[in-house]
Amino acid sequence: MTAWWRTNKLIPILTVVAAILLFWYAMAVVMNSPWQIRLNERAGAEVGFTEFVLQTYDQAKPVLPVPHQILAVIWDATVNTDINSPRSLAYHALVTLSATLWGFAFGTVLGILLAVAIIHNDASDRSLMPWIIASQTVPILAIAPMIVVGLAAFSITGLVPKAIISMYLSFFPVVVGMVKGLxxxxxxxxxxxxxxxxxxxxxxxxxxxxxxxxxxFASMRVGIAISLIGAVVGELSNAAGGGLGVRLLTGSYNGQTIQIWAALLLAAALAATLVGLVGVVERLVARQMGART
Amino acid sequence: MSPVVSAKDLGLVFQTNDGPVHALSEVNLDINQGDFVSFIGPSGCGKTTFLRVIADLEQPTEGTISVNGMTPHEARLSRAYGYVFQASALLPWRRIDQNVALPLEITGTPRAQINERVKQVLDLVDLSGFEKKHPWQLSGGMQQRVSIARALAFEASLLLMDEPFGALDEIVRDHLNAQLLDLWKRTEKTICFVTHSIPEAVYLSTRIVVMSPRPGRVIDVIESTLPRDRPLEIRESAAFLTIAHRVREGLRAGHSYEE
Structure with a gap:
């Protein structure tokens, strides 16, 4: 019999999380202290170590906000805010999510179609593959504004340009994976x-x-994560429509570091959830196809 | 009665990066209806290539070959044969019954007919009751029996088998050999069987074709003197050992010029 602490996965996971949090809280003190020292000097306040540490965890615009500050903002901007309000993070997350999902869906279909063309026709293999690879060597940060501005010239704004940027990123792993798979x-x-x-x-x-x-499914896991990045990058180029990218942008304009981190964490959580969902569908399909369980 | 397979001066040269490889050379052979013909020889003697030529999976570069009086291509289009590969090549996402049904689905056979035929051929290889299993749930020997059932699904009179039991242990192999003989007697198929096991070839065949490598050619064709009814014990009889000896002599002669 193997001892329970050898088979249990919870303990190693929690150990890593605890180490990250410890490092985070320590770094917050280091990075936020110069500003706090100046504040205290101006006020002529003499504070003890414990109080000083707590002060660095309670700034309005800290260099590095601590997790509980960020979670408080996320809680406040989701649960305590009306979803239709532009201050609601849930609203912005939904805006980003819809662009992500549309882009991902079209990217996956496009990727599959290209892969089918490539494996059935040697000419399309040689003519398409170089362009597909070239498309991914151009930085998305350079292309995104062009797509947003270019489509705006045809009065196409909002969801569509963001979804196109998502699609542009997510079709690639699907093509590569499906060419191999087929x-x-x-x-x-x-x-x-x-x-x-x-x-x-x-x-x-x-x-x-x-x-x-x-x-x-391996391609789709990668594809859905970079779809989200595509949507966020698209939002950086056009602040009008809202979305997590817009929250990042306005946060950095106003030095609202907590807001930036809140949007960042939410985007990461969203990506993790989406990748997890693809994994769930994968397991269902595998079971349907008689995989070993 | 015209032969099922008839090869005349058949030759096949593969063009490779290391120059031409003579896989087959001057092969003359007739295979008659109801024969069980084994092809035996060392690796590279062209026995598998010959089977693949019959199946229209390779194109001969010299000579002619007919299958059921047609070219191999026409024979393939009319689904004149069932082919059993070295590995079972069962599709892992299909259940056993679905795997056996695959060739019939491709020909567009009506569902009711497919179900009936699948039941029939699984019964023939003694695998009734395993319809709903997936391939990984079966042993290697059982998987190979499923692939034989799949090859029988077409009701083609010709069965081509390329070292079907090569990857199995000897105990399973003995069992499957006996089962295959039984199946051959019941279905009266013509079977072409590639192997590199001398006892297997002698035990199963009505004719044994001994081949030698580089270039692949036929060096001996042995008509078996064994009766069609063959219990496993027949392998200790004098007649069996005589044939096995002749096969071994043939294989040795084929190899002698190499050393």
Missing amino acids: RAPDRLELDLMRTYNASAFQVFTKLRWPSAMPFL
């Missing part, structure tokens, strides 16, 4: 289909597509 069937399986005189379409639906499923 080519996953080995010689034996392809020969087998040939002895049945199966059509290319039958080979695709009965062999290539099911073989590619694990690759599709």
Whole structure:
């Protein structure tokens, strides 16, 4: 029998979380203290160590806000604020989420279609793949404003340009993964289909597509996370529509560090949730396909 | 009666980066209806290649070959044969019944007919009751039996088997050999069987084709004197040992020029 503390995963996880929090709270004191020292000098206040530390955790615009400050702001801006108010983080998160999901959905479909074209046609392999790779070497920060401004010239604003930026990022891992996945069937399986005189379409639906499923889900995990980044970057280029990116932007204009961190943490939590959801769907599909459980 | 497979001066040269490789050379062979023909020889003697030529998976570069009186291509289009590979090549996401149904789905057979046929062939390989399992739940020997059932699904009269039991241990192999003989007697199929096991070839075959490598050619064709009814014990009989000896001699002769 292995001892419970060897098999239990909770303890190592909590240890790492505790270490991060400890480091965070320590760094907050270090980074916030110069400003706090100046404040205390101006006020002519003599404070003890404990009080000083608590002061560094309670600034309005700290260099590094501490977790409980950020969580308080998130709590206040979600639970205690009307969802339709522009001050609600939940509202902004939903704006970002919808752009993310639309971009992700179209990116995934586009990626699959490109992969299908690439594996069935040598010419499209050679003509498309270099451009697909080139598309990802250009910094998204440079392209995003052009897409936003360019579409605005046609009066297309709001969700669509952000979703396009998300799609631009998320189609790539899907293409790469699906090209590999659709080519996953080995010689034996392809020969087998040939002895049945199966059509290319039958080979695709009965062999290539099911073989590619694990690759599709691996790609989609990456794709959905960078879809969110795409949506946030799109929001940085156009502050009108709202979204977590806009909160980041206005936060940095006004030096509202807690607001920045709140938007940041929420975006990270959103990404983690979305990746987790893809994982759940993956497990359901795997079970449907008779995977070992 | 015309032969099921007829090869005349058949040759096949693969063009590789290291120059041409003569996989087959001057192969002349007729396989008759109801024969159980084994192809035996060391690796690289072209026995698998010959099977793949019959199946239209490789194109010969010289000579002619006919399958059921047609070209291999026409024979493949008319689904004249079932092919069993070295590995079972079962699709892991399909249940056993769905795997066996695969070739019938591809030909567009009506569902009711598929179900009936699947039941029939699974019964033939003694796997009734495993329909709803997934391949990983079955042993290697059982998986290979499923792939034989799948090859039988078409009701083609010709069965091509490429070292189907090569990856299995000897105990399972003995069992499957006996089962295959039984199946062959019941279905009266023509079977082409590639192996590199001498006892397996002698035990199963009505004819044994001994091949040698580089270039792959036929060096001996042995007509078996064993009766069609073959209990496993027949492998200790004098007739069996005589045939096995001749196969071994043939294989040795084929190898002699290499050293």
